[in-house]
Amino acid sequence: MAKNVTDEPSEDVVANAKAERATRRSPFGRVALFLRQVIGELKKVVTPTRKELISYTAVVLVFVIIMMALVSGLDLLFGTVVAYVFGDGPVG
Known part of the structure; x- marks a missing residue:
């Protein structure tokens, strides 16, 4: 540590x-x-140890992947809602 x-x-x-x-x-x-x-x-x-560096990197990558999934899901949801509101029907 x-x-x-x-x-x-x-x-x-x-x-x-x-x-x-x-x-x-x-x-x-x-x-x-x-x-x-x-x-x-x-x-x-203080330079982190190799174990700490790998751990911190993994935490950051997992967080970025979760945020990408969240933003993509919201984009899909809002795109579908906008398509229904303006009468084009579902996009995908």
């Missing part, structure tokens, strides 16, 4: 963010800060 990491800001992180916001940065400084923050966030990413 993937690690459960809470990402709650502590007082020092908030204080640092307020201090950084108070000082005006050059465009290069802002890009460097952005890249440091991106790298920091990427270090928090």
Whole structure:
């Protein structure tokens, strides 16, 4: 199972963010800060195991198939109702 990491800001992180916001940065400084923050966030990413990845993929595929069947069924139903209302009779 993937690690459960809470990402709650502590007082020092908030204080640092307020201090950084108070000082005006050059465009290069802002890009460097952005890249440091991106790298920091990427270090928090947990890669799923092979078993988890296969499980998540199967769940997504089953959900997509169910939704496709639901939308297709509703399309057929509404198409038939519209055909009866406008007098053409059943479509299929």
